[in-house]
Amino acid sequence: MALTADDLVVTMTHLARRAAALRTVGLVALALATLVGCSDEPAEPADPAAEPATDGSGHDVGVQLFEWTWDAIADECTTTLGPAGYAWVLTSPPQEHVLGDPWWTAYQPVSYRLESRLGTRDQLAAMIETCHAAGVDVRVDAVINHMTGQDDPGTGWAGSSYEHYTYPGLWTPEDFHHCGLTPTDDIALYLDREQVQTCELVNLADLDTTSPTVRARLTAYLQDLLSLGVDGFRIDAAKHMAADDVAAILEPLPDDVAIMQEVIRGSAEPISPEEYVPNGQVYEFTYGKEIAGVLAGSPRLALELGQATARYVASDDAVVFVENHDTERNGSTLSYQDGATDALATVLMLAGTYGTPQVYSGYAFADVDAGPRLDDDGRVLDATCVADPSPATAVQPGDWVCQHRWPQVAGMVGWRGVAGDAPVVDTWSEGDAVALGRGSRAFVVVNAGDDELTATLPTSLPDGDYCDVLTGDDACVVTRVRDGAAEVAVPAQSAAAWDVAHTD
Numbered sequence: 153m154a155l156t157a158d159d160l161v162v163t164m165t166h167l168a169r170r171a172a173a174l175r176t177v178g179l180v181a182l183a184l185a186t187l188v189g190c191s192d193e194p195a196e197p198a199d200p201a202a203e204p205a206t207d208g209s210g211h212d213v214g215v216q217l218f219e220w221t222w223d224a225i226a227d228e229c230t231t232t233l234g235p236a237g238y239a240w241v242l243t244s245p246p247q248e249h250v251l252g253d254p255w256w257t258a259y260q261p262v263s264y265r266l267e268s269r270l271g272t273r274d275q276l277a278a279m280i281e282t283c284h285a286a287g288v289d290v291r292v293d294a295v296i297n298h299m300t301g302q303d304d305p306g307t308g309w310a311g312s313s314y315e316h317y318t319y320p321g322l323w324t325p326e327d328f329h330h331c332g333l334t335p336t337d338d339i340a341l342y343l344d345r346e347q348v349q350t351c352e353l354v355n356l357a358d359l360d361t362t363s364p365t366v367r368a369r370l371t372a373y374l375q376d377l378l379s380l381g382v383d384g385f386r387i388d389a390a391k392h393m394a395a396d397d398v399a400a401i402l403e404p405l406p407d408d409v410a411i412m413q414e415v416i417r418g419s420a421e422p423i424s425p426e427e428y429v430p431n432g433q434v435y436e437f438t439y440g441k442e443i444a445g446v447l448a449g450s451p452r453l454a455l456e457l458g459q460a461t462a463r464y465v466a467s468d469d470a471v472v473f474v475e476n477h478d479t480e481r482n483g484s485t486l487s488y489q490d491g492a493t494d495a496l497a498t499v500l501m502l503a504g505t506y507g508t509p510q511v512y513s514g515y516a517f518a519d520v521d522a523g524p525r526l527d528d529d530g531r532v533l534d535a536t537c538v539a540d541p542s543p544a545t546a547v548q549p550g551d552w553v554c555q556h557r558w559p560q561v562a563g564m565v566g567w568r569g570v571a572g573d574a575p576v577v578d579t580w581s582e583g584d585a586v587a588l589g590r591g592s593r594a595f596v597v598v599n600a601g602d603d604e605l606t607a608t609l610p611t612s613l614p615d616g617d618y619c620d621v622l623t624g625d626d627a628c629v630v631t632r633v634r635d636g637a638a639e640v641a642v643p644a645q646s647a648a649a650w651d652v653a654h655t656d
Contacts, residue, residue: 202592202614204653205572213502213565214240214291215556217535218477218514219255219524222271224534225290226282234286236562237569240410241283242386242510245293246276246377248310250300251530255477255523259388260300260356262308263322264373266380269309269531273380280381291384291410292377296370296401297392298356299323309530316357327366329358345422349394361397370401384410390434391415395427402431412471412510417463429469436470436507438463440485443474443497447486451500451600452581455588458506472507474498480512481520488516488553491543492645495560496598499622499647502564503588503596505576511565513556516547525550542624559624560647567594567621570651578611585642589613594651599642611638618650630656 215238217225225241233241248263258268266273280290300306305315317325331351334340339351352358359366374385390398390413402411411432415425425434439457446453458464458472473485474497480487486494501509515524515535525533537554538545547553555561574591581587584601592612599605611633618638619628631650632639642648 199592201574202652204570204593204651205574207572209573210569210571211237211239213238213509213511213568214242215511215513216242216476217556218512219244219258219270219532220535221532222275222279226279228535229283229286229288232557233283233288237566238288238556240289240291240383242291243293244270245295245388246270247295247373248308248312250302250306250308253523253526254521256521257523259295260302261295262300262314263310263312263319264376265310265312266376267310269526277380284381289383289410290381291386291412292382293388294374294385295388296359296373297361297389298353298358300357301355303355322369323359327360327363329360342418342421348423349392353389353392358392361393361401367397367400371404374401374405378405378409384412387411387413389414390428391423395431398428399431425465429465433469433471433508434465436464436472439470439472439507440474440476440479443500444486447493447497447600451584451586451598454500454504454586455576455579455581457504464506467506470507471510472501473510473512474501475512477512477514480514488514488547488555493600494555495543495558496600496645496647498555498561499564499596499598499649502561502568503590503649511556511561513554516549516551516553518549522549560622563622563624564596564649567596567649567651570594570653578609580609582607592652594649595638596647596649597640597642598647599644602644604644605640605642607640609638609640610636612636613638613650614652617656619654619656620648621651621654622647622649628656
């Protein structure tokens with residue numbers, strides 16, 4: 153059966169898309185071999201740099217589904233995260249916690265029973281299995297630095313009794329730091345390493361992680377989660393434990409467990425993220441803070457984020473984000489309330505090559521302490537995204553914003569998968585607009601200005617007609633590339649992106 157040259161291009165494009173979805177080099181090689189065998193004409197050798205990445209090098213994006221229930225995450229893995237190309241999901245803490253409405257109750261452990269207002273142990277296990285079937289890994293927020301911050305005795309979500317320094321069958325007062333360095337034992341000075349790592353963070357009972365007994369019990373908790381299929385951990389408040397203590401707790405775990413440590417970089421502070429790199433990746437808070445400034449000033453500077461060794465850990469060691477559950481509340485980064493600016497910052501993060509990106513998705517709030525909506529028994533209601541989630545969609549306190557579904561965000565996750573490990577090329581900037589390519593596989597333009605951008609830009613994309621992957625619908629908005637130049641028209645406060653897996 154003879155194929156025309158046009159048929160060959162269309163068929164190869166279809167196969168390349170299929171290969172990107174399956175992330176299987178072997179299948180696409182077999183398919184191309186079959187195609188050549190059917191053609192009367194010898195096939196031109198494919199240029200690997202001009203085809204979608206098939207080695208998984210761009211399949212690295214995670215999403216923090218803050219305060220989502222296990223059942224809701226399971227459904228989202230199947231319907232959205234897997235198909236969009238997300239590699240992993242970060243959950244909120246799964247252990248038993250204090251009672252109350254605020255979001256931070258989840259960060260005050262009472263025991264390590266996997267029963268919380270987000271779901272039961274069985275629901276957690278079922279969610280992990282479902283997400284794995286959808287091709288999405290599951291990472292868990294692990295609170296191991298401290299227990300509760302409650303002075304009065306109480307009962308946890310699953311019925312466990314506790315006092316501030318006594319947790320029957322688990323901890324006694326001897327298992328905690330009592331620093332004696334400040335009048336209240338709370339951290340008063342972040343320039344003092346001993347205070348930061350042995351005193352209490354806002355009255356939270358600080359575990360003595362130098363103790364072999366404490367270390368062993370915390371390791372056992374993490375191992376229990378691994379037994380359910382968890383793939384990795386965010387180590388909450390890692391900065392408040394010595395790096396060697398964290399290393400000792402993690403050392404018995406398998407080498408392939410993903411580790412992401414919360415170590416906030418502070419000016420002139422003695423504790424730095426670099427100390428924790430031997431244990432695994434660290435969150436680079438500098439990135440989130442600086443990309444907010446970039447969008448407020450000159451977007452072209454986004455091309456330089458991650459390059460200053462004095463302010464950043466190496467790319468392989470960094471997890472980067474535009475916002476998280478803490479920073480959207482304390483105002484140190486952008487948030488959903490910044491609308492289009494927040495979306496454009498996420499586009500730039502996903503377009504670049506620095507760090508492992510983590511997208512954030514939470515709920516709207518007016519009170520920074522407000523938790524998600526609960527049922528009459530205090531359980532979190534399953535997340536239901538607002539209709540047509542986008543930066544312009546109006547939300548009320550308690551509504552699930554679902555930033556991970558915004559067309560600009562979800563589209564860029566797939567774009568990044570196509571770009572893979574291709575280098576940054578064809579950078580361009582003018583005024584409030586910036587553009588960059590990723591080899592000959594992908595190209596993106598961000599227009600943070602107040603006027604439409606129309607320009608002819610140099611690109612390494614093969615000549616053709618490309619669909620904008622950020623439109624969020626089935627319609628193909630075409631951009632033509634001829635002789636290496638793209639004719640672009642990008643509205644104000646928006647972005648457009650093209651890749652070799654989406655041609656017209």
